[in-house]
Amino acid sequence: MTRTMLQVTDEIAIDAAEIEEAFLRASGPGGQNVNKVATAVQLRFDVRGSPSLPEPVRARLERLAGNRLTAEGAIVITASRFRSQARNRQDARDRLVALIRQAATPPKPRRATKPTRASKLRRAEAKRHRSTVKSLRRTRVVED
DSSP states (O other), X not given: OOOOEEEOSSSOEEEGGGEEEEEEXXXXXXXXXXXXXXXXXXXXXXXXXXXXXXXXXXXXXXXXXXXXXXXXXXXXXXXXXXXXXXXXXXXXXXXXXXXXXXXXXXXXXXXXXXXXXXXXXHHHHHHHHHHHHHHHHSOOXXXX
16 A cells, blocks of 8 residues: 655655545635535644654744644645635645745844945935934024
């Protein structure tokens, strides 16, 4: 028996058994079809319980998932863009793969830099100019 794997990157592959899919009725236009057929897909992937993800990728994925992450640590993706169940299923999987790929690339380290002398002078000049403009707007009391 061969296990189907969802290839994310060269190093990361997710077992299809780790992904839960539920089919539900989609909202929106579609006429009679939308009322009868459960074409929308709700995909659940347990981030915290997945043995396929390295720890740094898991941490970045939890941050990236945002409000798609449940309190239990599962990502929930709902796809109802297409009218067919198969296309919505593929769309949900593609979106999960894209999210994991984004988490798999480590962020570029930030290098602390100092402003150049010219940029400091430009900033000071801009502040002086602003100050002059505002001082000219002030109303002056004229005595007779």
